[in-house]
């Protein structure tokens with residue numbers, strides 16, 4: 001749990017192997033802090049939280065996995081609604097149902113948020129591409145028309161799971177050239193065939209010759225050492241926490257690489273969950289997710305003006321919202 005100023009902590013459950021328990025805890029803390037900012041910037045009534053289940057290789061499938069997820073669910077139930085879990089890398093809708101069966105409130109048990117996360121990431125990527133490369137529509141440099149902003153660009157998508165594959169399809173339909181990668185090489189080949197793209201080694205995904213790098217898998221994929229090796233001018237993807245440190249954000253800015261803040265780009269999924277819980281009509285949900293595009297464009301312009309990384313601008317705006325909301329509540 002990071003912050004509950006705006007409401008109960010809401011954030012996904014990540015099921016993944018870690019080099020140590022400390023590394024798992026650190027990742028959960030960093031991701032929870034990003035969830036706080038994500039909800040604040042998307043104007044949602046939730047706090048920031050995240051959880052990880054450490055994959056020890058013994059509980060990946062079948063009844064062993066079910067027992068582990070159920071145990072996790074009992075723990076969440078004891079928190080009495082303070083934490084609302086949802087899906088994240090490595091967890092499924094079935095896992096959320098199992099957690100709910102232990103008495104916990106969950107999101108994502110009935111509807112997969114991934115298509116909405118992909119849609120939001122897509123409009124965020126368009127906004128990043130329009131900001132750096134301009135829109136192909138000369139009348140409106142802030143055009144939200146994806147075909148105009150991304151047509152002809154080379155986009156490297158790292159991780160073509162639920163979100164990455166959907167994003168790749170949207171980009172291909174808009175005329176982008178796709179370079180796809182995944183540690184599951186069969187999946188990478190399948191998606192590449194579908195979108196008419198090429199496959200590269202996942203470790204090389206950030207460094208291939210491309211205009212946009214879209215991290216859609218694990219966290220902290222761009223490190224200080226990697227900054228000089230990037231060839232794109234835009235980083236915009238769904239992966240949470242893609243930069244290794246704040247220093248990397250500043251180094252990228254100095255190098256002329258625009259990083260679209262991850263927690264602004266990938267908010268489509270949480271907006272979708274809130275919309276379902278509130279019974280919003282489809283058009284209201286679509287509008288709220290598509291509003292990510294103009295929000296990103298605005299943050300990028302403000303960051304340029306302030307000569308700071310967009311992540312710094314976005315974090316300040318998120319904290320301002322928390323402060324305003326905290327003082328209204330007191």
Ligand SMILES: NC(=O)c1ccc[n+]([C@@H]2O[C@H](COP(=O)([O-])OP(=O)(O)OC[C@H]3O[C@@H](n4cnc5c(N)ncnc54)[C@H](O)[C@@H]3O)[C@@H](O)[C@H]2O)c1
Pocket residue numbers: 087088089090091113114115117158159160161162163164181182183184187202203216217218219238239240266267269270
């Ligand atoms: N699902 C959502 O709605 C949602 C919402 C917000 C943020 N995100 C973030 O987006 C990212 C992807 O989420 P997802 O739901 O698509 O997960 P997923 O588990 O469906 O897909 C992840 C994919 O990445 C691949 N992968 C794992 N490690 C990799 C590596 N080192 N290099 C390349 N590929 C690798 C996996 O094989 C898999 O195909 C995660 O960082 C997640 O936290 C997802």
